[in-house]
Amino acid sequence: MKSLKFIVLFFAVISIQLQAQSPDGYDLWLGNSAIEVSEFEKEYKTFTTSVYFQSDSEMLTVAEQEMKNGLEKMLGQSLDFTKELNSNSTLIVAKKNALKTEILNSISSDFDKLGEEGFIIKTIKVKGRKVLLVSANSDNGILYGVFRLLHLMRTQVSLSEINLIDAPKVDIRMLNHWDNLDRTVERGYAGFSLWNWQKLPEYIDQRYIDYARANASIGINAVSLTNVNANALILTPMYIEKVKALANVFRNYGIKVYLTARFSAPIEIGGLETADPLNASVQTWWNTKVSEIYKEIPDFGGFLVKANSEGQPGPQNYGRNHVDGANMLATALSPYKGNVIWRAFVYSEHDDTDRAKQAYAEFVPYDGRFKDNVLVQVKNGAIDFQPREPFHPMFGAMEKTPLMMEFQITQEYTGFSTHLVFLPKLFEEVLDSDTYQKGKGSTVAKVIDGSLHNNKITGVAGVANIGTDLNWTGHPFAQANWYGFGRLAWDPYLSSNTIADEWIKATYTTNKEFVEPIKKMMLSSREAVVNYMDPLGLHHIFDTGHHYGPGPWVNNLSRPDWNPVYYHKADTEGIGFDRTPSGSNATEQYAKEIEKLYNNPKTIPEEYLLWFHHLPWDYKLKNGHTLWDGIALKYQEGVHQVEAMITTWENAKSFLSEEEFNEVVMLLKIQLKEAKWWRDACLLYFQTFSQRELPEGVEKPKETLEYYQSLKFPFAPGIRPRWN
Ligand code: GCV
Numbered sequence: 173m174k175s176l177k178f179i180v181l182f183f184a185v186i187s188i189q190l191q192a193q194s195p196d197g198y199d200l201w202l203g204n205s206a207i208e209v210s211e212f213e214k215e216y217k218t219f220t221t222s223v224y225f226q227s228d229s230e231m232l233t234v235a236e237q238e239m240k241n242g243l244e245k246m247l248g249q250s251l252d253f254t255k256e257l258n259s260n261s262t263l264i265v266a267k268k269n270a271l272k273t274e275i276l277n278s279i280s281s282d283f284d285k286l287g288e289e290g291f292i293i294k295t296i297k298v299k300g301r302k303v304l305l306v307s308a309n310s311d312n313g314i315l316y317g318v319f320r321l322l323h324l325m326r327t328q329v330s331l332s333e334i335n336l337i338d339a340p341k342v343d344i345r346m347l348n349h350w351d352n353l354d355r356t357v358e359r360g361y362a363g364f365s366l367w368n369w370q371k372l373p374e375y376i377d378q379r380y381i382d383y384a385r386a387n388a389s390i391g392i393n394a395v396s397l398t399n400v401n402a403n404a405l406i407l408t409p410m411y412i413e414k415v416k417a418l419a420n421v422f423r424n425y426g427i428k429v430y431l432t433a434r435f436s437a438p439i440e441i442g443g444l445e446t447a448d449p450l451n452a453s454v455q456t457w458w459n460t461k462v463s464e465i466y467k468e469i470p471d472f473g474g475f476l477v478k479a480n481s482e483g484q485p486g487p488q489n490y491g492r493n494h495v496d497g498a499n500m501l502a503t504a505l506s507p508y509k510g511n512v513i514w515r516a517f518v519y520s521e522h523d524d525t526d527r528a529k530q531a532y533a534e535f536v537p538y539d540g541r542f543k544d545n546v547l548v549q550v551k552n553g554a555i556d557f558q559p560r561e562p563f564h565p566m567f568g569a570m571e572k573t574p575l576m577m578e579f580q581i582t583q584e585y586t587g588f589s590t591h592l593v594f595l596p597k598l599f600e601e602v603l604d605s606d607t608y609q610k611g612k613g614s615t616v617a618k619v620i621d622g623s624l625h626n627n628k629i630t631g632v633a634g635v636a637n638i639g640t641d642l643n644w645t646g647h648p649f650a651q652a653n654w655y656g657f658g659r660l661a662w663d664p665y666l667s668s669n670t671i672a673d674e675w676i677k678a679t680y681t682t683n684k685e686f687v688e689p690i691k692k693m694m695l696s697s698r699e700a701v702v703n704y705m706d707p708l709g710l711h712h713i714f715d716t717g718h719h720y721g722p723g724p725w726v727n728n729l730s731r732p733d734w735n736p737v738y739y740h741k742a743d744t745e746g747i748g749f750d751r752t753p754s755g756s757n758a759t760e761q762y763a764k765e766i767e768k769l770y771n772n773p774k775t776i777p778e779e780y781l782l783w784f785h786h787l788p789w790d791y792k793l794k795n796g797h798t799l800w801d802g803i804a805l806k807y808q809e810g811v812h813q814v815e816a817m818i819t820t821w822e823n824a825k826s827f828l829s830e831e832e833f834n835e836v837v838m839l840l841k842i843q844l845k846e847a848k849w850w851r852d853a854c855l856l857y858f859q860t861f862s863q864r865e866l867p868e869g870v871e872k873p874k875e876t877l878e879y880y881q882s883l884k885f886p887f888a889p890g891i892r893p894r895w896n
Pocket residue numbers: 350358359400401478482517556584892
């Protein structure tokens with residue numbers, strides 16, 4: 173008998189070891205390896221001697237299972253969860269209403285800070301004994317508390333004196349999938365769409381559950397399943413049934429489903445002759461459609477809408493405006509407490525003012541006119557998810573409208589899923605930017621979490637980087653961008669440093685020798701991509717359609733504002749877009765303090781220089797270099813930064829399995845090749861205007877400009893399909 177036990181134990185340990193070493197990345201940051209080397213193993217085992225878990229709902233049963241699996245894998249032993257809360261309990265996971273008075277007395281005021289989704293993880297004394305408590309006001313709070321506790325153990329944090337109270341600062345923490353019904357993903361670089369529409373609703377892929385677990389573990393509570401370049405078919409009964417099946421999976425993980433609403437749906441699937449938002453039959457059609465959806469999905473989140481943007485239909489097709497369109501949908505959704513998320517990514521082929529100014533001009537006059545259940549979703553910058561953009565001026569201009577942040581997690585403009593670029597650094601920069609709307613300290617984060625204007629509803633969205641690739645995101649480090657997005661949506665004041673630290677420890681190891689250099693590499697990676705693609709405020713100089721690689725020379729597209737030459741304006745005199753009063757005067761859309769700072773090339777932060785100024789090639793930068801030399805040296809610096817990333821990774825080899833190591837080495841080598849490609853192509857092209865030699869220290873290009881211009885990539889991934 174003894175030997176049988178031993179054999180079972182032996183195999184259990186082996187399987188734990190294999191799990192711990194599983195290098196394919198599928199487990200994301202949730203891999204629960206055995207923590208035998210942890211200095212806290214004894215402590216964790218003591219706390220888990222007798223676990224009480226209040227599992228009286230579906231969500232709590234799911235949370236309990238998550239906890240049991242996680243603890244057992246981490247501790248390498250099976251655990252008994254008791255059905256009763258008793259005097260032996262060492263770990264108690266229960267909502268406030270299930271706690272005994274003696275426990276409640278010591279923590280009752282904490283519950284006021286938790287709201288509907290927050291949690292407490294706290295070590296308390298019960299009759300002289302230490303007990304670990306996870307509690308909350310709601311099931312959702314418990315779910316988040318469970319995931320956080322597992323994370324703390326995974327990343328080896330002592331729990332003996334823990335007193336953690338955490339609640340999300342933002343209401344809607346959302347992923348926007350740009351997934352088409354044929355399973356291609358617009359700007360997707362990690363395989364096909366997760367949603368297998370053909371097999372739904374009957375077939376529930378394990379991936380749906382694991383996707384929901386991953387999201388819940390970082391607090392994401394909403395997903396929009398379909399592309400904003402929408403297909404009306406998603407609103408037909410056949411698809412609603414499929415969406416319902418997904419919603420049923422996600423519900424237990426606290427996630428609400430949203431859909432993208434094609435504005436012309438009443439015509440395309442409803443048989444109406446118009447989609448005019450002020451037409452009574454159109455309003456009735458949407459009312460009926462919404463009631464059909466809620467009948468199937470009672471907690472449906474609402475609609476995400478791209479209207480009158482890049483060819484999508486919208487209220488302007490009928491001489492109406494964004495308020496008319498958004499409020500019409502809001503009216504249909506409001507009886508069910510659903511929301512309209514109306515995108516502000518608009519720029520018109522009929523408007524020849526600076527594209528960067530158009531969304532502000534179109535939306536700011538409508539401040540205060542949207543219904544209460546409308547959020548306006550604004551991209552972080554005024555152009556389009558560039559490696560660096562100054563924050564969108566709308567964030568400092570709409571006091572009465574809840575503005576929802578839209579970040580892009582998928583790396584359309586930052587190297588697809590082949591470049592290691594840690595995006596929370598970018599997100600943090602935007603959130604920390606000061607709008608000065610109500611004086612110094614009026615940061616974008618305060619606009620987004622509603623604290624600046626007392627908004628009743630708040631949100632952050634990220635365009636997902638997830639697909640059917642085995643590791644979900646293509647590049648193993650792109651998982652950190654999904655993770656970091658979720659963490660920042662939960663708490664927009666978190667630092668990118670903290671996020672990188674958490675992610676590395678949860679994903680790889682807590683060993684400092686690994687964590688510190690890898691963190692440094694991640695934190696510098698965003699500046700690297702800026703340097704080798706768009707230094708000193710250059711932007712939108714990528715190639716056409718697929719947006720893969722450099723294309724600063726492109727000047728033949730039908731709309732001026734689709735051409736890179738529109739953005740860099742290089743000529744023999746100099747380079748850059750003059751957005752000061754002598755140019756487009758986009759700076760006037762910012763608060764006076766910023767406007768003044770940005771209007772002067774000497775006071776503007778140099779990272780935004782060419783975004784706002786057209787300057788001569790010999791303009792002197794702060795470091796004494798001429799502008800031409802400075803640009804060239806920045807491109808070179810970006811290449812050196814990628815070389816340094818390769819060295820860092822090579823030095824970390826002993827901590828990694830061969831597969832883990834090789835995968836990233838190969839990707840970094842592609843990144844290096846492409847960084848050089850960007851450098852050489854851009855410098856050769858800009859040199860035709862600057863007519864200056866490359867400064868010392870900048871490598872000579874190996875190919876000619878004509879060569880780079882001849883490159884074509886008809887099958888680059890993520891290309892947007894023909895719109896409808
Ligand atoms: C979904 C950019 C992208 C498009 C995207 C659009 C948007 O233009 O290239 O693929 O369309 O932004 O955000 O609507």
